Amino acid sequence: MTEENKLITVTPDTKVLRAMQLMTDNRIRHIPVIDNGGMIGMVSIGDVVRAVVSEHREELDRLNAFIQGGY
Template sequence: MYLVSDILKEKGHNVWTVSPDTPLLEALQRLAEKNVGALLVTDGEKIAGILSERDVVRMIARKGVCPLDLPVHELMVREVITVTPRQSLDDCMKLMTEKRIRHLPVLEEGRLVGLVSIGDVVRWVIDDQLHKIHDLEGYITGSYGR
């Protein structure tokens, strides 16, 4: 069973952040520049929220406008669901499915150490399944371990 720490070993520990007062335009530019779907909103060392592309789209659909000077704290999600490096990828998939979210900040002893996305988790789960299939095929055909 793979853990969040396995993803972070390969992916790295970079987390792209903005402050709560960052204008939406600047946050959108950062999303594009870093080619990511979400930014963690931090106030010093504290997680204040998370801002995703979905949040911006939903605000535009609701209000009918996109005020680019709006500070991100006005549309970020404040209740951020986190995981630890020791949690399984099955735990992550369950959380993401139940809560309908795509990004999980990773905290270790209260300190931010990374962020995993649904894409990261699915990639690892598929790779694990492919290895299991290969091993089973080898066992069935008698070529296992050759």
């Protein structure tokens, strides 16, 4: 199998930003999730975007609480 037709996969331990990088670099919108030699799911670009937005929203909430003295 050549590098250009190799299936891109992730594991349950793969970080969200790594999955996003793989999708961007390889111009793909879905990545199979593989564990113990079998497919256990699929990650879409929408899943990745939701996770990143949620992470940023939580960080903004923490910063707002700090600024307003709610820490």
